Amino acid sequence: MATYYEDKDLSKFGSVGEEAPALWEKFTAYYGAVFAEGALTAREKAIIALAVAEAVQCPYCIDSYTQDCLSKGVTEEQMTEATHVAAAIRGGATLAHGLQMKNVVKKLAL
Amino acid sequence: MSVPQFASAIADKSLTETGDIQTLQINLGRLCNLSCKHCHLSAGPEKREMMTRGAVDACLSLLREREFATADITGGSPEMHPEFRRLVSEARPLCARLIVRSNLTLLTEPGYDDLPEFFASRAVEVCASLPHYTKAADKTRGDGVFSRSIAALQKLNALGYGRGGLTLNLVFNPGGAFLPPSQAQIEKEYRAALERDSGVVFNGLLTITNNPLGRFGEFLERSGNMESYLEKLYNAFNPATLVGMMCRSQISVGPDGSLYDCDFNQAAGLPIEGATIFSPSAATGARKIRFGQHCYACTAGQGSSCGGAIKE
Numbered sequence: 001m002a003t004y005y006e007d008k009d010l011s012k013f014g015s016v017g018e019e020a021p022a023l024w025e026k027f028t029a030y031y032g033a034v035f036a037e038g039a040l041t042a043r044e045k046a047i048i049a050l051a052v053a054e055a056v057q058c059p060y061c062i063d064s065y066t067q068d069c070l071s072k073g074v075t076e077e078q079m080t081e082a083t084h085v086a087a088a089i090r091g092g093a094t095l096a097h098g099l100q101m102k103n104v105v106k107k108l109a110l
Numbered sequence: 111m112s113v114p115q116f117a118s119a120i121a122d123k124s125l126t127e128t129g130d131i132q133t134l135q136i137n138l139g140r141l142c143n144l145s146c147k148h149c150h151l152s153a154g155p156e157k158r159e160m161m162t163r164g165a166v167d168a169c170l171s172l173l174r175e176r177e178f179a180t181a182d183i184t185g186g187s188p189e190m191h192p193e194f195r196r197l198v199s200e201a202r203p204l205c206a207r208l209i210v211r212s213n214l215t216l217l218t219e220p221g222y223d224d225l226p227e228f229f230a231s232r233a234v235e236v237c238a239s240l241p242h243y244t245k246a247a248d249k250t251r252g253d254g255v256f257s258r259s260i261a262a263l264q265k266l267n268a269l270g271y272g273r274g275g276l277t278l279n280l281v282f283n284p285g286g287a288f289l290p291p292s293q294a295q296i297e298k299e300y301r302a303a304l305e306r307d308s309g310v311v312f313n314g315l316l317t318i319t320n321n322p323l324g325r326f327g328e329f330l331e332r333s334g335n336m337e338s339y340l341e342k343l344y345n346a347f348n349p350a351t352l353v354g355m356m357c358r359s360q361i362s363v364g365p366d367g368s369l370y371d372c373d374f375n376q377a378a379g380l381p382i383e384g385a386t387i388f389s390p391s392a393a394t395g396a397r398k399i400r401f402g403q404h405c406y407a408c409t410a411g412q413g414s415s416c417g418g419a420i421k422e
Binding site for chain 1 (some may be wrong): 210242246252284285286288289290291292295296299
């Protein structure tokens with residue numbers, strides 16, 4: 001295998017359901033319902049999906065939701081701000097875990 | 111993946127012929143004060159193709175002889191043609207609706223800045239390019255274009271465009287090799303942002319899919335996106351849009367007097383055979399439409415035409 005990630009593999013996503021079609025069907029139905037227009041617009045959901053995709057570092061999802069954002073009229077400036085939201089939460093979460101470090105230090109150190 | 115020939119994608123063969131012809135679209139030339147990256151005609155300041163006075167007269171004759179509901183004047187920047195004001199003035203009483211496709215920025219330039227009043231005095235419908243409601247539009251059209259466009263829109267609004275009896279429609283084009291958003295959705299965003307940021311109002315927003323020809327086609331080739339863009343258009347093929355394709359209800363006149371099914375066929379070099387503006391009879395009745403792969407741009411998703419989405 002040349003690389004672990006191939007962009008052409010994205011079109012084969014459905015093959016993941018081959019050995020468990022009932023579960024796959026439930027997942028796709030749920031996925032479709034999640035991204036439908038609701039209290040949040042489909043556009044807002046696409047921006048959230050892009051930020052989450054970057055945070056969980058899924059190259060397929062980043063590709064898909066960047067394209068989805070573009071086709072929903074989201075500008076590069078807006079996508080960049082979403083990227084910073086993901087970065088801030090990841091960075092903030094790392095720093096918040098510093099509290100665990102501090103708790104351990106407080107318990108053990110003189 | 112190979113994309114099938116467009117004509118083979120049309121199951122109902124009656125849709126490969128024109129229906130009732132309602133619009134005469136007149137392309138006065140490729141001269142434009144801008145060089146937009148998405149332009150399918152590669153219009154720009156260096157272009158010199160302009161319709162002759164004789165061809166302009168022939169357009170007026172056709173408007174007099176045959177009833178068209180709409181005359182649609184485009185370019186390039188049609189306002190830069192020396193016969194533009196005469197054409198508008200003489201064509202206006204000949205059809206219920208006269209549209210001028212403007213890039214807006216020209217309306218702020220010396221020698222053209224009285225055009226908003228000229229349009230208002232003749233109840234011209236203005237159809238104006240504004241690819242985004244923020245300065246992101248400058249990426250497609252050039253630095254400073256957005257702010258000049260807003261100034262022109264404010265002047266049009268002050269004359270009653272977009273709020274009274276004078277119609278002002280805006281045109282959205284995607285900023286790259288992807289499809290436009292839902293026309294209704296992006297119109298809401300435009301309306302809220304333009305009114306909030308600059309007090310601009312308008313009647314409707316038309317989304318137009320970028321056509322893989324001209325300067326946009328060159329971008330697709332240069333960036334290696336042509337094949338994937340055609341696949342994207344084909345994968346989004348929506349048969350429900352076929353009946354509303356603009357080629358079925360219009361004649362498009364090129365600067366040299368050649369006739370076409372649409373402005374995109376002008377860019378593709380696919381004229382209606384056996385007719386020109388000087389001898390148009392073969393084009394004014396039912397005729398076979400000439401198709402190419404670029405036609406997938408008009409039938410993808412919600413569809414696309416000079417009047418915006420075909421099927422929301």
